Amino acid sequence: MTWHQFKVFSPNAQKKNVLEYVKPNSIRIVNDKKGGLKVYDHVFWSCDGYKERHDGYLEPAGEKSDYADQERIFQDVGKDLLDHLFQGYNCTLFAYGQTGSGKSYTIMERGVNKGILPRMTDSIFEIANSNYDQNIEYQVSFSMAEIYNEKVYDLFTEINSKQNERTALKIENCKAKNLSCFPVANSNDIAHYLEKGYKNRSIASTNMNEYSSRAHTIATIYLAQISTTEKSTLKSQINIVDLAGSERAAKTGAKGTRLEEGGKINRSLMHLGTVIRDF
Known part of the structure; x- marks a missing residue:
């Protein structure tokens, strides 16, 4: 089995970009003193550089756009x-x-x-x-x-x-x-x-x-x-x-039921990550 790591940053992902797209498969964390370069099999940038077609489809705004x-x-x-x-x-x-x-x-x-x-x-x-x-x-x-x-x-x-x-x-x-x-x-x-x-x-x-x-x-x-x-x-x-x-x-401001849900979500994700790393 082959594992593929890829990152997707979509239009509503963040209000202020803290990442820079580095071709062809890397991103850099802005203002990171250690360089902040992260490498994956694929990196898809979808935060900006897009235009909306008449039918509502979001596509690259031009040939130089990095939008995926x-x-x-x-x-x-x-x-x-x-x-x-x-x-x-x-x-x-x-x-x-x-x-x-x-x-x-x-x-x-x-x-x-x-x-x-x-x-x-x-x-x-x-x-x-x-x-x-x-x-x-x-x-x-x-x-x-x-x-x-x-x-x-x-x-x-x-x-x-x-x-x-x-x-x-x-x-x-x-x-x-x-x-x-x-x-x-x-x-x-x-x-x-x-x-x-x-x-x-x-x-x-x-x-x-x-x-x-x-x-x-x-x-x-x-x-x-x-x-x-x-x-x-x-x-x-x-x-x-x-x-x-x-x-x-x-x-998130989670309290009561929302707080309990968030705790179990994070716990299950932690265990899933352990399984994948040990696979």
Whole structure:
């Protein structure tokens, strides 16, 4: 397995730039006495240098602009994962960073500036529909879950109107039991479920982010490639994980429930980082 590190700085990421973009894969922290140079596999600069098209799409403002639009990010990051998916590998993409830094925008944004997940689903069905091998059948299904306060919830399950809460799923053999998984025939089907899942996410306002996600969102696309001649099935999946943003209570102004949520978010991110470093 190959890990790719990349940084994305989106239009609403910061009011004052404290970073400088250094081509082709580095950033420099402004006023850092040690130089502050950070190197990654990819660095995408999206804080400025863009213009808005008539349809609302944000694109580079000119040939000299360093602005990375959503299509470029998908081409540089999403396409490799897509190739691995069709080769039969299970893949996972994490979006990690401070609250309000643009993770959800980059990963799951819908509409004209759609992010990696919607673009990936479009490409999956384009590949499946352009397949000329009569002996291969493609089946695609989709699920969405969130981890809120250390418990897993199905985002396709409506909140109980009487109790104003959802039922947490049981975890057995590293899988969420009874997680809803729906077959989808096209991108519109996934867009429908993605919209439904988004509405059920745990979101609240803090001083740092008006629409702060209070949970980790996991969207999973399952692909089955069925060979009618060999009577075999190649199964793979890709997990798109929009992690809740790390935060400091002093800056978010979190109290009570918000403070408890923030503490568990930070703790889970710390443990995830440990797992990845020790992998």
